[in-house]
Amino acid sequence: MQSLVVRLPNHLGDACMALPAIECLAAAGWTLTLAGRPWAADLLAAYRWQFVALPAVRNESVATLRAAAAALPPDTEALLLTNSFSSALECRLAGLRPSGYATDGRRLLLRCAVAVPREWAGDMHTVAYYLHLARAFKQKRHQPGTARRAPGLAAPQLLVTETARQRAAAALAAAGVNGPYMVLCPTARGQHRGQDKCWSGFGRLAEERIAAGTTVVVCPGPGEEAAARAAVRQARLIEPLPLGAFAALLAGSRLVVANDSGPGHLAAAVGAPLLGVFGVTDPTKTRPLGPRVHIIGGSAGWPPYAQVAAQAAALLDALPVA
Secondary structure, three states: OOEEEEEOOOOHHHHHHOHHHHHHHHHOOOEEEEEEOOHHHHHOOOOOOEEEEOOOOHHHHHHHHHHHHHOOOOOOEEEEOOOOHHHHHHHHHOOOOEEEEOOOOOHHHOOEEEOOOHHHHOOOOHHHHHHHHHHHHHHHHHOOOOOOOOOOOOOOOOOOOHHHHHHHHHHHHHOOOOOOOEEEEOOOOOEEOOEEOOOOOHHHHHHHHHHOOOOEEEOOOOOOHHHHHHHOOOOEEOOOOOHHHHHHHHHOOOOEEEEOOHHHHHHHHOOOOEEEEEOOOOHHHHOOOOOOEEEEEEOOEOOOHHHHHHHHHHHHHHOOOO
16 A cells, blocks of 8 residues: 555645545545644544644744655655645655645646646535545556546545544533533634625524523634634633534534634534525635535625524424434
Protein backbone atom coordinates (compact mmCIF):
# COMPACT_ATOMS: atom_id res chain seq x y z
CA MET A 1 0.00 0.00 0.00
CA GLN A 2 1.38 3.39 -1.00
CA SER A 3 1.66 6.24 1.47
CA LEU A 4 0.01 9.60 0.79
CA VAL A 5 0.06 12.86 2.73
CA VAL A 6 -3.19 14.79 2.34
CA ARG A 7 -3.10 18.51 3.16
CA LEU A 8 -6.49 19.35 4.66
CA PRO A 9 -8.39 22.61 4.11
CA ASN A 10 -7.87 25.26 6.77
CA HIS A 11 -11.51 25.85 7.73
CA LEU A 12 -14.02 23.59 9.47
CA GLY A 13 -16.71 23.75 6.82
CA ASP A 14 -14.25 22.93 4.04
CA ALA A 15 -12.73 20.09 6.08
CA CYS A 16 -16.21 18.58 6.39
CA MET A 17 -16.88 19.03 2.68
CA ALA A 18 -13.57 17.30 1.88
CA LEU A 19 -14.55 14.09 3.72
CA PRO A 20 -15.89 12.25 0.62
CA ALA A 21 -12.63 13.01 -1.20
CA ILE A 22 -10.56 11.67 1.70
CA GLU A 23 -12.70 8.54 1.87
CA CYS A 24 -12.21 8.10 -1.88
CA LEU A 25 -8.44 8.16 -1.45
CA ALA A 26 -8.54 5.74 1.48
CA ALA A 27 -10.76 3.35 -0.48
CA ALA A 28 -8.25 3.39 -3.33
CA GLY A 29 -5.69 1.77 -1.04
CA TRP A 30 -3.45 4.62 0.03
CA THR A 31 -2.22 4.73 3.60
CA LEU A 32 -3.15 8.28 4.55
CA THR A 33 -1.38 10.82 6.69
CA LEU A 34 -3.53 13.90 7.10
CA ALA A 35 -1.86 17.25 7.69
CA GLY A 36 -3.80 20.28 8.83
CA ARG A 37 -4.64 22.72 11.57
CA PRO A 38 -4.42 21.28 15.11
CA TRP A 39 -8.21 21.32 15.65
CA ALA A 40 -8.65 18.75 12.88
CA ALA A 41 -6.98 16.05 15.00
CA ASP A 42 -9.95 15.93 17.35
CA LEU A 43 -12.41 16.27 14.47
CA LEU A 44 -11.02 13.09 12.87
CA ALA A 45 -10.20 11.16 16.05
CA ALA A 46 -12.58 8.31 15.13
CA TYR A 47 -10.45 7.38 12.11
CA ARG A 48 -7.23 5.36 11.96
CA TRP A 49 -5.46 7.84 9.71
CA GLN A 50 -2.26 9.37 11.01
CA PHE A 51 -2.46 13.09 11.68
CA VAL A 52 0.17 15.83 11.58
CA ALA A 53 -0.76 19.11 13.29
CA LEU A 54 0.67 22.06 11.35
CA PRO A 55 1.64 25.26 13.19
CA ALA A 56 0.46 28.56 11.76
CA VAL A 57 4.04 29.89 11.32
CA ARG A 58 5.47 28.82 7.95
CA ASN A 59 8.97 27.77 8.97
CA GLU A 60 7.53 25.74 11.85
CA SER A 61 4.98 24.17 9.52
CA VAL A 62 7.71 23.22 7.05
CA ALA A 63 9.82 21.70 9.83
CA THR A 64 6.85 19.69 11.07
CA LEU A 65 6.08 18.41 7.57
CA ARG A 66 9.73 17.54 6.99
CA ALA A 67 9.89 15.52 10.20
CA ALA A 68 6.67 13.71 9.28
CA ALA A 69 7.94 12.98 5.76
CA ALA A 70 11.19 11.54 7.15
CA ALA A 71 9.19 8.89 8.99
CA LEU A 72 7.28 7.86 5.86
CA PRO A 73 8.39 5.70 2.90
CA PRO A 74 10.64 7.56 0.45
CA ASP A 75 8.09 7.35 -2.39
CA THR A 76 5.39 9.15 -0.37
CA GLU A 77 3.54 11.82 -2.31
CA ALA A 78 1.25 14.63 -1.16
CA LEU A 79 -2.14 15.82 -2.35
CA LEU A 80 -3.23 19.38 -1.58
CA LEU A 81 -6.89 19.98 -0.83
CA THR A 82 -5.88 23.60 -0.38
CA ASN A 83 -5.67 25.96 -3.37
CA SER A 84 -2.89 28.24 -2.17
CA PHE A 85 0.63 28.77 -3.46
CA SER A 86 1.94 28.75 0.11
CA SER A 87 0.67 25.23 0.88
CA ALA A 88 2.43 23.89 -2.23
CA LEU A 89 5.63 25.74 -1.33
CA GLU A 90 5.59 24.36 2.22
CA CYS A 91 5.32 20.80 0.91
CA ARG A 92 8.18 21.36 -1.52
CA LEU A 93 10.38 22.87 1.18
CA ALA A 94 9.58 19.85 3.36
CA GLY A 95 10.83 17.50 0.66
CA LEU A 96 7.42 16.27 -0.48
CA ARG A 97 6.23 16.29 -4.09
CA PRO A 98 2.71 17.72 -3.95
CA SER A 99 -0.10 17.39 -6.45
CA GLY A 100 -3.27 19.44 -6.56
CA TYR A 101 -5.31 21.89 -8.54
CA ALA A 102 -3.31 24.22 -10.79
CA THR A 103 -4.40 27.35 -8.90
CA ASP A 104 -2.74 30.46 -7.47
CA GLY A 105 0.22 30.31 -9.88
CA ARG A 106 1.65 27.16 -8.33
CA ARG A 107 1.68 24.80 -11.34
CA LEU A 108 5.49 24.55 -11.42
CA LEU A 109 5.51 23.39 -7.80
CA LEU A 110 3.15 20.50 -8.50
CA ARG A 111 4.14 17.02 -9.59
CA CYS A 112 0.65 16.40 -10.90
CA ALA A 113 -1.23 19.61 -11.75
CA VAL A 114 -4.96 18.98 -12.11
CA ALA A 115 -6.98 21.47 -14.13
CA VAL A 116 -9.88 23.07 -12.30
CA PRO A 117 -13.03 21.46 -13.74
CA ARG A 118 -15.14 23.59 -16.05
CA GLU A 119 -18.14 22.96 -13.83
CA TRP A 120 -16.51 25.00 -11.05
CA ALA A 121 -17.32 28.19 -12.98
CA GLY A 122 -21.00 27.22 -12.72
CA ASP A 123 -22.94 25.62 -9.90
CA MET A 124 -20.49 22.87 -8.93
CA HIS A 125 -20.63 22.22 -5.19
CA THR A 126 -17.44 22.34 -3.13
CA VAL A 127 -17.89 18.68 -2.13
CA ALA A 128 -17.81 17.74 -5.83
CA TYR A 129 -14.81 20.03 -6.36
CA TYR A 130 -12.75 18.16 -3.77
CA LEU A 131 -14.02 14.77 -4.93
CA HIS A 132 -13.10 15.55 -8.52
CA LEU A 133 -9.52 16.28 -7.43
CA ALA A 134 -9.29 12.97 -5.54
CA ARG A 135 -10.61 11.03 -8.52
CA ALA A 136 -8.32 12.81 -10.98
CA PHE A 137 -5.29 12.15 -8.78
CA LYS A 138 -6.35 8.53 -8.37
CA GLN A 139 -6.58 8.19 -12.14
CA LYS A 140 -3.23 9.81 -12.92
CA ARG A 141 -1.13 8.41 -10.08
CA HIS A 142 -2.83 5.24 -8.93
CA GLN A 143 -5.07 3.77 -11.63
CA PRO A 144 -3.97 5.24 -14.98
CA GLY A 145 -6.25 2.91 -16.93
CA THR A 146 -9.42 4.09 -15.24
CA ALA A 147 -11.76 6.19 -17.35
CA ARG A 148 -12.40 9.73 -16.20
CA ARG A 149 -15.51 10.06 -14.05
CA ALA A 150 -17.69 13.11 -14.09
CA PRO A 151 -17.64 15.26 -10.96
CA GLY A 152 -19.92 13.69 -8.37
CA LEU A 153 -21.70 14.71 -5.22
CA ALA A 154 -21.79 12.73 -1.99
CA ALA A 155 -23.00 13.91 1.40
CA PRO A 156 -20.12 14.06 3.92
CA GLN A 157 -20.38 11.65 6.82
CA LEU A 158 -18.34 12.05 10.00
CA LEU A 159 -17.78 9.41 12.67
CA VAL A 160 -17.40 10.39 16.32
CA THR A 161 -15.77 8.48 19.16
CA GLU A 162 -17.47 7.15 22.27
CA THR A 163 -15.16 9.40 24.28
CA ALA A 164 -16.54 12.41 22.41
CA ARG A 165 -20.11 11.28 23.12
CA GLN A 166 -19.34 10.97 26.81
CA ARG A 167 -17.72 14.42 26.88
CA ALA A 168 -20.79 15.94 25.20
CA ALA A 169 -23.13 14.19 27.64
CA ALA A 170 -21.13 15.47 30.60
CA ALA A 171 -21.19 19.05 29.26
CA LEU A 172 -24.97 18.88 28.77
CA ALA A 173 -25.48 17.53 32.28
CA ALA A 174 -23.29 20.29 33.72
CA ALA A 175 -25.57 22.83 32.05
CA GLY A 176 -28.67 21.17 33.48
CA VAL A 177 -29.78 19.60 30.19
CA ASN A 178 -31.13 16.12 30.90
CA GLY A 179 -33.57 15.59 28.06
CA PRO A 180 -34.22 16.48 24.40
CA TYR A 181 -32.72 19.76 23.20
CA MET A 182 -32.18 21.88 20.12
CA VAL A 183 -28.93 23.67 19.29
CA LEU A 184 -28.58 27.21 17.95
CA CYS A 185 -25.33 28.25 16.28
CA PRO A 186 -25.64 32.04 16.15
CA THR A 187 -22.04 32.97 15.31
CA ALA A 188 -20.04 32.81 12.08
CA ARG A 189 -16.42 33.78 11.60
CA GLY A 190 -15.53 36.47 9.07
CA GLN A 191 -17.63 38.41 6.62
CA HIS A 192 -18.70 37.88 3.03
CA ARG A 193 -18.03 40.88 0.79
CA GLY A 194 -18.18 43.15 3.80
CA GLN A 195 -21.48 41.76 5.06
CA ASP A 196 -22.16 39.98 8.34
CA LYS A 197 -22.91 36.27 7.88
CA CYS A 198 -24.92 36.04 11.12
CA TRP A 199 -28.72 35.95 11.05
CA SER A 200 -30.20 38.41 13.54
CA GLY A 201 -33.19 36.28 14.58
CA PHE A 202 -31.52 33.74 16.86
CA GLY A 203 -32.42 35.54 20.08
CA ARG A 204 -36.10 35.83 19.18
CA LEU A 205 -36.20 32.22 17.99
CA ALA A 206 -34.69 31.05 21.30
CA GLU A 207 -37.27 33.00 23.30
CA GLU A 208 -40.17 31.58 21.31
CA ARG A 209 -38.94 28.00 21.41
CA ILE A 210 -38.24 28.17 25.15
CA ALA A 211 -41.74 29.57 25.70
CA ALA A 212 -43.05 26.58 23.73
CA GLY A 213 -41.25 24.17 26.07
CA THR A 214 -38.14 23.42 24.02
CA THR A 215 -34.76 23.23 25.73
CA VAL A 216 -32.44 25.46 23.71
CA VAL A 217 -28.66 25.26 24.01
CA VAL A 218 -25.78 27.11 22.42
CA CYS A 219 -22.18 25.84 22.38
CA PRO A 220 -19.83 28.55 21.08
CA GLY A 221 -16.31 27.98 19.89
CA PRO A 222 -13.33 29.29 21.86
CA GLY A 223 -13.41 33.08 21.94
CA GLU A 224 -17.04 33.22 20.76
CA GLU A 225 -18.68 32.97 24.18
CA ALA A 226 -19.51 36.67 24.52
CA ALA A 227 -20.93 36.93 21.00
CA ALA A 228 -23.03 33.80 21.48
CA ARG A 229 -24.37 34.99 24.83
CA ALA A 230 -25.24 38.40 23.36
CA ALA A 231 -27.09 36.79 20.46
CA VAL A 232 -29.00 34.18 22.50
CA ARG A 233 -29.36 35.32 26.08
CA GLN A 234 -31.92 32.80 27.33
CA ALA A 235 -30.35 29.59 25.99
CA ARG A 236 -28.36 27.12 28.09
CA LEU A 237 -24.72 27.97 27.46
CA ILE A 238 -22.50 24.91 27.00
CA GLU A 239 -18.78 25.26 27.60
CA PRO A 240 -16.63 25.36 24.46
CA LEU A 241 -15.86 21.78 23.49
CA PRO A 242 -13.28 20.01 21.34
CA LEU A 243 -14.65 19.44 17.87
CA GLY A 244 -15.31 15.75 18.38
CA ALA A 245 -17.45 16.40 21.46
CA PHE A 246 -19.15 19.34 19.73
CA ALA A 247 -19.98 17.03 16.82
CA ALA A 248 -21.46 14.52 19.27
CA LEU A 249 -23.53 17.26 20.89
CA LEU A 250 -24.89 18.27 17.48
CA ALA A 251 -25.61 14.64 16.57
CA GLY A 252 -27.80 14.26 19.66
CA SER A 253 -29.86 17.39 18.96
CA ARG A 254 -33.49 17.30 17.85
CA LEU A 255 -32.70 20.23 15.53
CA VAL A 256 -29.74 22.47 14.76
CA VAL A 257 -30.29 25.98 13.41
CA ALA A 258 -27.10 27.53 12.04
CA ASN A 259 -25.71 30.27 9.85
CA ASP A 260 -23.65 29.47 6.77
CA SER A 261 -20.77 28.35 8.96
CA GLY A 262 -18.59 25.43 9.99
CA PRO A 263 -21.02 24.21 12.67
CA GLY A 264 -23.73 23.86 10.04
CA HIS A 265 -21.51 21.61 7.93
CA LEU A 266 -20.51 19.65 11.03
CA ALA A 267 -24.16 19.12 12.00
CA ALA A 268 -24.96 17.83 8.52
CA ALA A 269 -21.95 15.50 8.53
CA VAL A 270 -23.04 13.78 11.76
CA GLY A 271 -26.60 13.41 10.50
CA ALA A 272 -28.31 15.96 12.72
CA PRO A 273 -31.53 17.61 11.48
CA LEU A 274 -30.31 21.00 10.28
CA LEU A 275 -31.98 24.25 9.28
CA GLY A 276 -29.34 26.37 7.57
CA VAL A 277 -30.13 30.09 7.33
CA PHE A 278 -28.49 31.99 4.46
CA GLY A 279 -28.63 35.71 3.80
CA VAL A 280 -25.44 36.96 2.16
CA THR A 281 -23.78 33.85 0.70
CA ASP A 282 -24.90 31.63 -2.15
CA PRO A 283 -25.92 28.14 -0.98
CA THR A 284 -25.30 26.68 -4.43
CA LYS A 285 -21.61 25.95 -3.83
CA THR A 286 -21.31 25.80 -0.06
CA ARG A 287 -24.60 24.62 1.43
CA PRO A 288 -24.34 21.71 3.90
CA LEU A 289 -25.33 18.41 2.33
CA GLY A 290 -27.27 15.58 3.90
CA PRO A 291 -30.63 13.83 3.95
CA ARG A 292 -31.81 15.85 6.97
CA VAL A 293 -30.61 19.26 5.78
CA HIS A 294 -33.04 22.09 5.05
CA ILE A 295 -31.82 25.40 3.61
CA ILE A 296 -33.71 28.68 3.81
CA GLY A 297 -32.66 32.01 2.31
CA GLY A 298 -29.86 32.82 -0.10
CA SER A 299 -27.46 35.47 -1.31
CA ALA A 300 -30.30 37.87 -2.20
CA GLY A 301 -31.05 38.55 1.48
CA TRP A 302 -32.17 37.04 4.75
CA PRO A 303 -35.52 35.25 4.79
CA PRO A 304 -38.36 36.78 6.84
CA TYR A 305 -38.17 35.84 10.50
CA ALA A 306 -41.64 34.30 10.47
CA GLN A 307 -40.60 31.97 7.66
CA VAL A 308 -37.57 30.69 9.58
CA ALA A 309 -39.52 30.30 12.81
CA ALA A 310 -42.31 28.42 11.05
CA GLN A 311 -39.83 26.09 9.36
CA ALA A 312 -38.06 25.38 12.65
CA ALA A 313 -41.37 24.66 14.38
CA ALA A 314 -42.50 22.36 11.57
CA LEU A 315 -39.24 20.41 11.69
CA LEU A 316 -39.44 20.00 15.47
CA ASP A 317 -43.08 18.88 15.25
CA ALA A 318 -42.18 16.31 12.61
CA LEU A 319 -39.44 14.74 14.75
CA PRO A 320 -40.15 12.25 17.53
CA VAL A 321 -39.19 13.25 21.06
CA ALA A 322 -36.67 10.78 22.45
